[in-house]
Amino acid sequence: MKTITKQEALPKIPRRKRVAAYARVSRDSDAMKHSLSAQVSYYNELIQNRMDWEFAGVYPDYAETGTKDQRPEFQRMLADCRAGKIDMVITKSVTRFARNTVTTLEAVRELKLLGMDVFFEKENIHSMSGDGELMLSILASYAQEESRSASENVKWRLRSKFKEGRPSSTVIMGYKLVDGTFIIVPEEAEVVRMIFDDFLSGMGRNAIMKKLTELDVPNKRGGSWTETTIYTMLRNEKYVGDLCLQKWFSENHISKKKRMNKGELPQYYVENSHEPIIDRDTFIKVQAELDRRAALHSLPPRKSEPYQFTGKIVCGQCGKNYRRKINGTGKKAVWVCGTFNQRGKAACDSRQIPESVLLEIADTDFTKILISEPGVLIIVRPDGTEIEKQWQHKSRRESWTPAMRQAAKERQLKLNQERRAKSDGQQQ
Numbered sequence: 310m311k312t313i314t315k316q317e318a319l320p321k322i323p324r325r326k327r328v329a330a331y332a333r334v335s336r337d338s339d340a341m342k343h344s345l346s347a348q349v350s351y352y353n354e355l356i357q358n359r360m361d362w363e364f365a366g367v368y369p370d371y372a373e374t375g376t377k378d379q380r381p382e383f384q385r386m387l388a389d390c391r392a393g394k395i396d397m398v399i400t401k402s403v404t405r406f407a408r409n410t411v412t413t414l415e416a417v418r419e420l421k422l423l424g425m426d427v428f429f430e431k432e433n434i435h436s437m438s439g440d441g442e443l444m445l446s447i448l449a450s451y452a453q454e455e456s457r458s459a460s461e462n463v464k465w466r467l468r469s470k471f472k473e474g475r476p477s478s479t480v481i482m483g484y485k486l487v488d489g490t491f492i493i494v495p496e497e498a499e500v501v502r503m504i505f506d507d508f509l510s511g512m513g514r515n516a517i518m519k520k521l522t523e524l525d526v527p528n529k530r531g532g533s534w535t536e537t538t539i540y541t542m543l544r545n546e547k548y549v550g551d552l553c554l555q556k557w558f559s560e561n562h563i564s565k566k567k568r569m570n571k572g573e574l575p576q577y578y579v580e581n582s583h584e585p586i587i588d589r590d591t592f593i594k595v596q597a598e599l600d601r602r603a604a605l606h607s608l609p610p611r612k613s614e615p616y617q618f619t620g621k622i623v624c625g626q627c628g629k630n631y632r633r634k635i636n637g638t639g640k641k642a643v644w645v646c647g648t649f650n651q652r653g654k655a656a657c658d659s660r661q662i663p664e665s666v667l668l669e670i671a672d673t674d675f676t677k678i679l680i681s682e683p684g685v686l687i688i689v690r691p692d693g694t695e696i697e698k699q700w701q702h703k704s705r706r707e708s709w710t711p712a713m714r715q716a717a718k719e720r721q722l723k724l725n726q727e728r729r730a731k732s733d734g735q736q737q
Contacts (some may be wrong), residue, residue, distance in 0.1 A: 314623075327396045328356050329365040331386055333373060333405050345369050352621070365395045383407075387416065387448070390425055402431035419532035481547060482529040483586050491547065491583040498586045500526055504542060505587055505595055514539040515600075519653060543599060549592045553578050573645065618667055618678070625664060625681040627657040633664070659683075662700070670698050 330352035334341040349367050356364045368386040386711040389395055398420070399408045406429065407413040417427055418435045427436040483490040483501040500521070507517050514536040521534045528534055546553050555570055570576060587595075622631035624646040631644040642664035648657040660683050671678060671688060679687040681697075688696045 317332065325361055325363040327365040327394065328362045329357065329386060329389070329395045329398050330367045331370075331383065331398055331406060332367060333370040333380070333383075333401045336372060342374070345371055348401065357400070365389075385652075387419070390423060392419055395425060397426045397428065399428045399430065401429075403429055403434075420531075479544065480529055482542060484583075493584055493586060497529070501542065501548060501586050505541060505548075507592060508539075508543060508595060509591070509598065512735065514543075515651065518651075522652065523655070540599075543595055546592075547583075548581050548585060548587040549589050551580050552582040618664075618671075621676070622636075622667075622678045622680065624648065624657065624659050625679055626659050629657070633681070635660070662686075666700050670700055 330348075332345060332348035334345045334348075349369050352367045353364070356362050366389075370380045370382040373380040373383075386395070386398065390398070392646070400595070403413065406427070420427055421436055428646070429436075451693040454579065465473065479486060483493075483494060485494055485496045486492075491713060504517055506519075507515075507520065510519070517539050518534045518536055526534075551715070617632050618631070619633070620630055622644055623629075624631060627646065627648045629647040632647050632650060634643055634645050634650065635641070638641050643661045644664060644667060645661040646657050646659040649659050649661075657682065662680070667678070670686060675688045676691050677689040679689065681687050684699055684701060686698045686700065688698060690696065
């Protein structure tokens with residue numbers, strides 16, 4: 310006889326909701342660091358104390374304005390949401406999430422389509438609720454307007470300072486700003502004087518940059534020396550004790566992009582504002598020499614369309630892109646590593662490659678060319694496959710034509726005659 314026993318179905322245990330939190334502070338200061346740390350600790354405890362929630366992380370952005378959508382942790386959080394790692398996001402308020410109406414609504418709508426809720430604690434709004442988006446639209450617009458108002462207040466304070474001849478906070482080699490006055494930093498001032506002296510002695514910006522790097526002279530901001538940094542210093546009126554205020558201005562409170570003031574706003578010039586590092590006569594000579602060299606080495610207009618290999622050749626030693634350069638002797642196009650071109654062999658011991666070689670070798674469709682080692686190219690195709698190809702520089706003897714040899718011979722003969730004539734003149 311069969312025995313049938315009924316077994317009750319076990320209750321289905323619901324999957325815990327994976328909850329993450331987003332936190333942000335906009336300024337770089339000790340108080341803001343403490344605030345961000347407190348937010349992270351709060352969300353760690355809040356989420357992990359809920360039995361129906363699973364902790365999916367906290368995404369904290371430090372010193373990032375809410376008007377920008379390209380915040381590192383914000384973008385990482387969105388990427389994890391798209392990857393299905395998060396079910397719900399908690400944030401303190403609409404203003405912490407973003408101060409840009411478009412950014413707020415676009416992010417919330419995308420997450421809503423993915424089935425993910427965003428909960429704004431201060432406003433007690435769930436984005437998945439019926440009136441959630443309407444309320445968010447209103448509050449996000451208010452947050453953006455609040456940001457604009459704060460930005461205008463800051464601009465007003467700065468411009469009021471400029472009218473009074475007072476500088477805003479700035480970082481400049483040779484000085485420190487103390488109570489609105491530039492005070493000389495002696496060891497940095499020596500570096501400034503050396504740069505001006507070297508330039509007047511005939512050194513170029515690139516040579517000065519390399520000299521400072523070789524001497525291990527620290528940059529004011531701690532980064533690497535660049536030609537642009539040297540040029541900016543040589544043009545800076547602050548080194549003669551003057552101030553030109555409002556050289557730059559912020560485009561708007563959303564992008565915060567800096568633009569050079571070319572007459573859009575008034576500028577204020579203050580003479581003898583502080584102690585100079587460079588005497589005025591030296592500064593004037595440097596400005597004249599900068600203008601002379603600029604006129605002498607003015608470049609022709611750039612090609613509007615990028616070259617075939619622009620942004621596609623990568624140095625295997627330093628990771629920088631190769632750039633196109635015209636060889637001064639043969640007037641032929643070559644491609645050279647950006648680091649080597651700017652900083653020399655000591656910074657990157659790579660080799661240039663003639664454009665004719667690239668055109669011959671890269672005969673297939675490609676997305677990138679890696680210069681892995683001297684004489685070896687790795688061509689990366691659109692499907693990800695890699696092709697290794699080798700190339701060789703022609704020796705000088707092979708590459709020279711009879712006409713080139715004859716021209717070189719004539720130049721050498723002429724040079725020898727000039728030397729002999731000069732020597733005979735000195736003996737007499």
